[in-house]
Amino acid sequence: MSMKFDDLLTQLRTGRWNLLYFAVLSYAWAIIVPHAFSGPFVSPPLTTTCTKPDIDFFRRRFPENLETVTHVRPRNKCEMTAYGSGGMHIVATCTEWSYDNSTFTSTITSEYDLVCGQAFQRVIYQDIVVWGIFIGDPLCGVLFDIYGRRNPLRISFALFSVVTLGSCWLSYLTSIQASRFLLGILMPMASHGLYTFAMEVCEPKYRSLVGIAVAIPYALWFTVWGGLAYLIRDWRWLMFVASLPCFPLLAILLFLDESPRWLIVKGRYEEAVEVLEKAARWNGSTLPPRKNLLDILGEIASENSSPVREPEGGASVVRKGRLANMIDTIAVLYRTPKQRKITLVLHLSFLCVVSMHGDEGTIISMNTFQYMAFTGLLKLLAYVLTVPIIVKFGRKYPLLVGYGTCAVSLCVVPFIPSGLTWLITPLLVLSNLIISAMFQILFLYSVELLPTEVRARGLGMSLLVSRIVLVLTLYIGSDLRKAYHWMPSVTCGMLSIIAAIATMSLPDTLNRPLFETVSALEHENKIKGLRQVYYKHPGTIIIEDTDQTSSPNMSVPKCTNTSQGDVPEEL
Incomplete structure (x- = not known):
């Protein structure tokens, strides 16, 4: 299925339809930055x-x-x-x-006297978003895989926009904290949920570029956020202005179609055809006639039939029980050998990268506004440098190099005398660059490794593991550092070596098709060779047989050249 659907994306080409998804993803990632990183400006420590x-x-x-x-x-x-x-x-x-109001004219800290015995409330304001994300990560994955990509995205962003705007004018601290918790639950919808959505409609040859480049506005928004906070020193007006960009996105989301990959997996071929035909009109490309296209989608589904099916109605839920059904939706990730290996390695990889991110420390002494802007520029440089690297070398090997480099840096820096800043600073800058790049590569790698029917929840569960470790790193790591200043860094370095060894067991996904079902992933090796299907121009399809060994029940076509509108039966 994957190879064939990727072929359809190639025939559709990349145009206005695909670019809309990429633009929405970039915009959404950018506008959540102020709400995810509002703590330094809204609840800072004050004299x-x-x-x-x-x-x-x-x-x-x-x-x-x-x-x-x-x-x-x-x-x-x-x-x-x-x-x-x-x-x-x-x-x-x-x-x-x-x-001391010399830096901020109004903050939650000063407005609600979050000092002395109430200082913990200031920490809660910063951390409660992470606790919300603990729930949002797996919830997003389950919702996106069972109910589709589009509708959960629309509903979550509508709620996100209302909550961000309303929370600016709440009077009670408890209600402000509750709104932050709700935002944490909703944020994963805009992060990995929308990222999965966009990558599923990306033409294969541009997946390396788009998978990293969509994060560039996210990096730039750190700089914008630092500048905006510098100009607006009242926390309520600052968050009000930061909330306004959410509303244009609500209108744009109305133009997004459901993911055709997800529709095919669910057997909704007529809807998938409508989406693909709209994409062809927007992109100015040509697809096979509707009847042929339906036959193609039927073949795609039959070749990748999967025993893993999600309940879309209430009957199945009532029959199995809600709790049992909920457990089953997660257990799919660990039930079969290949899927289990991918899931566990991704858990370990995200755990490692996020742990290193939490232990990276402050690079250069500067004020909060400057550091926020500097963080954005550093991420921007990391993403720009990453694109040509993964286009040429894939995902797996840059990750392995990143793990090795960070392991050396994390194990060496704690033992360098503090006076050697000329050596420590470049090492920390390099580590931050690599960690930022690795996190984005890992996002792309996960989407390409996980099949469509479990893609969102697989990524969500891996991120959930990483968030838990981040909290442990921040709380436990600080205590360990007091006793043994080198312990957290060296632990992260060792973990990075373990993650590198585990990653070696996974295949690289450069120029490989996406799998749609767990069944297709598990039976990948039933056909030893690979049919190469490419398009010289719209309407002309070339199929070459590069297979020397095939299964007894699989007929592999010879090199065929078809004119516009004629599609080989095997496609």
Whole structure:
């Protein structure tokens, strides 16, 4: 199926229809940056001074009257010392603070007094998005694989837009935190969900370019976000302005069609044909007649029939039970040998790359605005350099080189004397470049390795594993670093070596067709050779037999040249 559907994409060529998907993906990735990385500007740590002690506490300790307190002095940012007559003194907690507003005029930190005993709320604001993503990653995968790509995407982005705009004007801190948690659940729809969608309609020869280039606006938006936060120092207006670009995307999503790959897997051939015919009109290309196209899609599905079927209605769910059905949708990833190997290696790979990302540290001392902009420029450079590398060398071998380079850097940097900044800084910059590139390559590699019917949930589960490890890296790694400063980095370095060894067992996916079903993946080697199908120009199809050994039940055509509108039966 995959080879044939990729052939149809080649015949459709790349035009306005495909470019719309790529543009939507790039735009969506860019506009979620402010909401994913709002913490440094919305809930930053601030310099505070205690201005008012707990008067009730004084009343309890000085029951006669408050006049016995002669004067008070700040003891630290959380406490004040009260001095009374006769040399008596007592320490009381602060209830009001003054804030250094030289950098920010208004933040959640200052508006809700998230200091001292409430400082943990500031951390929650930054971390609760990650906790939401824990739920969103697997949820996105299941929804996208069972209910299609388009409708979950539309609904999630509508909710995302409403929540981002509404959260700017909420009065209660609890409601703000809840909205952040909901945004975390919805973000995976725009990240790996939409990425899967776009890659499924990408012409095979452009998959290497598009798979990386779509992230360039995402990198640029880090720089834009740093500049926007510099210009707008009030957190409510800053997030309001950052929310406005979400709404044009809602209108654009109305023009997106359902993924034809997913429709074919689900047996909805008429709808798939309608989508492909619309794509041909938009791209100015030619497809076989409708009847022939339906026959082709039927052959595609029959050759890749899979025992793995998802319940689309309520009957199956009721019969098996909701919990059992939910477990079954995830268990598909681990049930068969090849699919299980791919899934586990991807889990390990994302775990490794995200762990290294969490341990990369600060490269250069600079303020928050500059560092956000610098991060974007660094990612931009990584993506631009990655494209020609994976076009020539594929996905697997650049990943292996990246694992090896990062392993050396992570194991060496902790033991370099801190005074040798001329050596440490270039190594950290190089590591950051490689890690950014590896993460994007891994996204593309995952989409190409996983079959259509489990693609979204396979990527979602791998990302879920990586997010959990990221949290562990941030919380446990900080404690380990206090005891053994080299431990987190060396651990990540060793993990990178293990991931490299595991990745060696996977095939490279450069110029290889995408699989549509788990069954097709598991039976890949039943046909030893490969039919090469390519198009010299619209309407002319060339099929060459490069197979020397085929299965007994499979007829492989000889070199055939057909005129426009005539499609060989085997195609």
